[in-house]
Amino acid sequence: xxxxxxxxxxxxxxxxxxxxxxxxxxxxxxxxxxxxxxxxxxxxxxxxxxxxxxxxxxxxxxxxxxxxxxxxxxxxxxxxxxxxxxxxxxxxxxxxxxxxxxxxxxxxxxxxxxxxxxxxx
Amino acid sequence: xxxxxxxxxxxxxxxxxxxxxxxxxxxxxxxxxxxxxxxxxxxxxxxxxxxxxxxxxxxxxxxxxxxxxxxxxxxxxxxxxxxxxxxxxxxxxxxxxxxxxxxxxxx
Numbered sequence: 001x002x003x004x005x006x007x008x009x010x011x012x013x014x015x016x017x018x019x020x021x022x023x024x025x026x027x028x029x030x031x032x033x034x035x036x037x038x039x040x041x042x043x044x045x046x047x048x049x050x051x052x053x054x055x056x057x058x059x060x061x062x063x064x065x066x067x068x069x070x071x072x073x074x075x076x077x078x079x080x081x082x083x084x085x086x087x088x089x090x091x092x093x094x095x096x097x098x099x100x101x102x103x104x105x106x107x108x109x110x111x112x113x114x115x116x117x118x119x120x121x
Numbered sequence: 122x123x124x125x126x127x128x129x130x131x132x133x134x135x136x137x138x139x140x141x142x143x144x145x146x147x148x149x150x151x152x153x154x155x156x157x158x159x160x161x162x163x164x165x166x167x168x169x170x171x172x173x174x175x176x177x178x179x180x181x182x183x184x185x186x187x188x189x190x191x192x193x194x195x196x197x198x199x200x201x202x203x204x205x206x207x208x209x210x211x212x213x214x215x216x217x218x219x220x221x222x223x224x225x226x227x228x
Binding site for chain 1: 122145154156158165166167168171172177178207209211213215216217218219221222
């Protein structure tokens with residue numbers, strides 16, 4: 001079955017960067033795009049960005065433009081999300097998710113298990 | 122950016138009762154690109170409804186979605202113990218956004 005498995009939790013200092021991975025299985029990786037969604041404690045989810053399965057196209061939420069980069073490694077069926085200039089309000093669970101489609105704007109049928117990122121001095 | 126406002130913030134009901142959750146958009150969601158998710162503590166969101174009214178794979182028919190334009194509703198006809206959770210709506214007409222959630226708790 002389609003599955004997304006993410007890397008483990010991270011603790012970072014303010015100003016640092018974090019890179020979270022998301023390994024896909026159960027489908028042809030290049031067929032579907034992957035989105036990144038974060039959820040701060042007690043808050044609703046927040047979409048950050050998307051990358052196509054062919055890694056030739058990306059879309060980012062305006063508020064993260066310039067601070068986040070999403071990439072893929074098709075040889076290992078893995079997507080990555082790097083967030084730079086971390087602040088305390090970036091503390092959240094970060095999810096990868098896919099709609100099993102090719103549009104950046106879609107609902108998300110499959111989710112990774114989430115990666116907790118804590119930003120603290 | 123389309124802002125989604127969910128109401129009520131918390132809904133207290135008993136098993137077997139009917140739950141009605143609301144999601145209002147700040148502007149019309151074209152083509153009813155509206156989804157609903159259920160989230161239990163410590164878990165990722167689970168897709169329930171997409172396209173405003175289509176059930177995702179494995180979702181029972183006592184869960185239904187309706188609405189168009191700016192007003193959408195999630196209805197659970199007969200609450201089961203596993204339904205008590207937090208529910209989010211999401212629009213994907215353009216850059217996706219989520220509501221702030223409705224907590225469904227046992228009365």
